[in-house]
Amino acid sequence: MQWLFVEPQQGVFNFTEGDIIASKAKKAGQYLRCHALVWHSQLAPWVEQVAWTPETLRAAIVLHVTKVARHYKGQCYAWDVVNEALNEDGTYRESVFYKVLGEEYIKLAFQTAAKVDPRAKLYYNDYNLEWPSAKTAGAQRIVKMLQKNRIRIDGVGLQAHLIAEQPPTLDQHIDAISGFAKLGVEVALTELDIRLKTPATATNLAQQREAYKNVVGACVQVKGCIGVTLWDFYDPFSWVPYVFTGEGAALLWFEDFSKHPAYDGVVEALTNKTRRRGARGFRLGA
Numbered sequence: 001m002q003w004l005f006v007e008p009q010q011g012v013f014n015f016t017e018g019d020i021i022a023s024k025a026k027k028a029g030q031y032l033r034c035h036a037l038v039w040h041s042q043l044a045p046w047v048e049q050v051a052w053t054p055e056t057l058r059a060a061i062v063l064h065v066t067k068v069a070r071h072y073k074g075q076c077y078a079w080d081v082v083n084e085a086l087n088e089d090g091t092y093r094e095s096v097f098y099k100v101l102g103e104e105y106i107k108l109a110f111q112t113a114a115k116v117d118p119r120a121k122l123y124y125n126d127y128n129l130e131w132p133s134a135k136t137a138g139a140q141r142i143v144k145m146l147q148k149n150r151i152r153i154d155g156v157g158l159q160a161h162l163i164a165e166q167p168p169t170l171d172q173h174i175d176a177i178s179g180f181a182k183l184g185v186e187v188a189l190t191e192l193d194i195r196l197k198t199p200a201t202a203t204n205l206a207q208q209r210e211a212y213k214n215v216v217g218a219c220v221q222v223k224g225c226i227g228v229t230l231w232d233f234y235d236p237f238s239w240v241p242y243v244f245t246g247e248g249a250a251l252l253w254f255e256d257f258s259k260h261p262a263y264d265g266v267v268e269a270l271t272n273k274t275r276r277r278g279a280r281g282f283r284l285g286a
Helices: 016-028 054-069 098-101 104-116 134-148 172-182 202-221 261-277
Strands: 033-039 076-081 121-126 155-158 161-162 186-197 224-232 283-286
Touching: 033 054, 033 104, 033 186, 054 098, 054 104, 076 104, 098 104, 104 121, 104 134, 121 134, 121 186, 134 172, 155 172, 161 202, 172 186, 172 202, 186 202, 202 224, 202 261
Parallel strands: 033 076, 076 121, 121 155, 155 186, 161 186, 186 224, 224 283
Antiparallel strands: none
């Protein structure tokens, strides 16, 4: 559903690959998180080649968001409306969208998505928001900016691409999630994986188990955190080895479908919460 695939040429739309995923979700009766309407990456090349004016870029964003959100209207539980708009220091990323429109492009994307699919949850989604930081504060600023302008935002997605050997603490996770929940938006872990140095050892698999337990446990303990999505199914499907040399084994199942110790860490996080406070509508997806 990314721009590269759904609008490969300006004004020409192709929903073939997104439809495959949507149809599988519908057939299985699963919730579908849709990703992503406006993102600086996975763009069709033409987007960065056009000599945009504010007027023409506004029109292109509105057309793209309208066509894509309308095509999948009623099928998406939630949309990542804007993805990764921030630098690590909390400032705005100098994307083609920001260079021409400033933060207006974020407002425009959310306004358009809300108009086209009023029932879908609308999310801002980013990585490295899982502990208090300047970037986490920047994401809170985006929420407040939209709320101040009476533009609907329903949630913040914490991608949660973490590292087993240096994870945030349970308290840091809780503080970050609570900070967003206090703004009146829901929170989800949207792309959870926890990579480690490979080949895996008993030591870093144990670290990974604790890291999964903490991040899922933090989500379960904060009322505003509504669910977890794993960033793919099992280790051979993971993006991690292709991007981080010497790292991998980031998911809950090995190549032979045997379970990581982290699987039991996730189960422990979920069952501990159930015994302590009672079950609530918590979803674990992949």
